[in-house]
Amino acid sequence: MPPTVVVDELHLTVRMPADLPAGEAEAVRRTLAELAFLDHVRAAVLAVVREYPTLAPVAVTASR
Numbered sequence: 001m002p003p004t005v006v007v008d009e010l011h012l013t014v015r016m017p018a019d020l021p022a023g024e025a026e027a028v029r030r031t032l033a034e035l036a037f038l039d040h041v042r043a044a045v046l047a048v049v050r051e052y053p054t055l056a057p058v059a060v061t062a063s064r
Helices: 022-033 035-050
Strands: none
Touching: 022 035
């Protein structure tokens, strides 16, 4: 595979209310930390990228 260059980076910001009860805030953090959540984010991003034929040659990764 030929070398690649970074063309762009997109960042996802997840916010929750500052006054969310501790138990609910922890549930949000646990969900975001689950591998299944990141897998779903990756799948969603790849589905969107596939909608654009001009992006066919690019490689897309999602990581934390």
